[in-house]
Amino acid sequence: MLRPLLLLPTCAIPVLSFAQVMNPMAVPPALELDTFDLDVDEHVVSFYPGVSTNTYGASAPYLGPTLVMHQGDTVRVRVHNHLNQVTSMHWHGMRVPGWADGGPPREVMPGETWFVEFPVNNPAATFWYHPHPDGLTAEQANQGVAGAIVVRDTVEAALDLPRTYGVDDLPVVIQDRRFAPNGNFVFAAYGDSVLVNGTPHPYVDCPAQVIRLRLLNGSNARVYQLGFEDGRTFHVIGGDGGLLAAPVPADRLPLSNGERVEVLVDLTGMEGDSLLLMSYGSELPLTVPGSDHPLWESSALNGVDFAVLRIRVTAPTADPVTVIPASLVTVTPPNDADAVRTRTKILAGTGMVGMGMFTINGLMFDPAVVNDTMLLGTTEIWEIENISNMAHPMHLHGGSFHLLDRDGAPPHPWESGPKDVVLVDAGASARIIMRFDDLSDGWPFMYHCHNLMHEDNMMMLQYIVVDPNTNVSEGSATSGLRIFPSPTQGTLVYQAPFAVEEIILADALGRFVRREHGSRQASGTFDMSALPSGAYLLFLRSEDDQVHQLVVRE
Ligand code: C2O
Ligand code: CU
Numbered sequence: 001m002l003r004p005l006l007l008l009p010t011c012a013i014p015v016l017s018f019a020q021v022m023n024p025m026a027v028p029p030a031l032e033l034d035t036f037d038l039d040v041d042e043h044v045v046s047f048y049p050g051v052s053t054n055t056y057g058a059s060a061p062y063l064g065p066t067l068v069m070h071q072g073d074t075v076r077v078r079v080h081n082h083l084n085q086v087t088s089m090h091w092h093g094m095r096v097p098g099w100a101d102g103g104p105p106r107e108v109m110p111g112e113t114w115f116v117e118f119p120v121n122n123p124a125a126t127f128w129y130h131p132h133p134d135g136l137t138a139e140q141a142n143q144g145v146a147g148a149i150v151v152r153d154t155v156e157a158a159l160d161l162p163r164t165y166g167v168d169d170l171p172v173v174i175q176d177r178r179f180a181p182n183g184n185f186v187f188a189a190y191g192d193s194v195l196v197n198g199t200p201h202p203y204v205d206c207p208a209q210v211i212r213l214r215l216l217n218g219s220n221a222r223v224y225q226l227g228f229e230d231g232r233t234f235h236v237i238g239g240d241g242g243l244l245a246a247p248v249p250a251d252r253l254p255l256s257n258g259e260r261v262e263v264l265v266d267l268t269g270m271e272g273d274s275l276l277l278m279s280y281g282s283e284l285p286l287t288v289p290g291s292d293h294p295l296w297e298s299s300a301l302n303g304v305d306f307a308v309l310r311i312r313v314t315a316p317t318a319d320p321v322t323v324i325p326a327s328l329v330t331v332t333p334p335n336d337a338d339a340v341r342t343r344t345k346i347l348a349g350t351g352m353v354g355m356g357m358f359t360i361n362g363l364m365f366d367p368a369v370v371n372d373t374m375l376l377g378t379t380e381i382w383e384i385e386n387i388s389n390m391a392h393p394m395h396l397h398g399g400s401f402h403l404l405d406r407d408g409a410p411p412h413p414w415e416s417g418p419k420d421v422v423l424v425d426a427g428a429s430a431r432i433i434m435r436f437d438d439l440s441d442g443w444p445f446m447y448h449c450h451n452l453m454h455e456d457n458m459m460m461l462q463y464i465v466v467d468p469n470t471n472v473s474e475g476s477a478t479s480g481l482r483i484f485p486s487p488t489q490g491t492l493v494y495q496a497p498f499a500v501e502e503i504i505l506a507d508a509l510g511r512f513v514r515r516e517h518g519s520r521q522a523s524g525t526f527d528m529s530a531l532p533s534g535a536y537l538l539f540l541r542s543e544d545d546q547v548h549q550l551v552v553r554e
């Protein structure tokens, strides 16, 4: 069923509805800089004529610039927090060390600037950035803080793919938003209007040749079932964290929260014509947010087919891509046989899309508890099993994983590349394999449901990555840290090349067991006498740095 975009809201809260005027899709500027500045601030935007909406943005009134990065480079970002509440900035999907990941522990306080520098390890793909403060992620993302990251590499550069940003290579950030009568966003699981790159009722002019869309679901909770109105076949060339081995033809593509896909659409010979990218919400299983599940929150977009973006085809460019390549890159998932461990993660609970209580292995987020400890450089298989009443898009920080199977069967062919979000439906399971190549260094990595409402409602846990080769009794030359004696019968002495602000002790399972203020000097003592014997990790934190050391209580 195809419904027009002008819909009378069916929900209980009064919301604004608007006349259907097509607007040119905003294309955020692509920045290619050594140092990026992201000013997170409050703004007012007129999404609809005569209507003012309070927003947040990152160096823009709504959303933020596209950050172009090159594999192998070092990226520097200054995140300035002009809000009157804490924020943070996370590089979703990028393989960075814990201290650079920008998760909930890495708070950027109001008025503060976070300067971060990290190596670009990922291959060419589309990533994104968004705030990640504990309990405020959904609200700040809902207000508009998010943006795309385009990573380029030499392998991708050698392929004959569209890559002229804003011409034949376009970011398409899809969000649904609900507008209150005063014009402001309602903070809710669902919206009734679709925004693409912040534009309602968008159209975009594209040349009559092969174009590339970088689709990103930036919605709080809605899953999209994408396809074209004429039923045409398009080609998926990449997923969350990299290109596929070869383009995969498709005519439908589910896109869950936080997920990205890159698709090629062949517009050859279509000059003057137009094309409608749709979401076929009527095809979503009832258990997937975006369906018209009778017991869940309502929205004018639920369970119906609606337009996402109109593509108007213009004259081809001087040097068009006209062929879908036969093959792309070599995809090398970690080897099953290398997995040192399998962990089972059970998603449980019941509720509505924007509320309810969902758990992972019966647990909810506790910033003071580390739930899993990985050994640096090892590979693990995680089996994610969903026994709750709805689908959850599960996301891991710390890099990309590969999907081994869904319910024991091979994953969809377009899911065969590196990924960092996997939608696991109610009653279903998925197995992923991942190698942990970056130390958390005292800044745990999160794993969570990327339904932002669930995430903020604590459907999130954290893991650390430790180096099993850490010297037991003496600090490494590089850290300049000494902790002795180890083993100890109680009192430890520490010497660090910085003023120690905070001391955190974790047990061998990575769970925080104690956290206290440091001496604020380069040396001090720490009392372990009340603790049971065993191996512990001791973290010493300076203003902006952190080192850790394995210590043993005798
Ligand atoms: Cu999109 Cu925890 O992240
Ligand atoms: Cu992430």
Ligand code: CU
Pocket: 358, 391, 392, 393, 449, 450, 451, 454, 455, 459
């Ligand atoms: Cu969820």
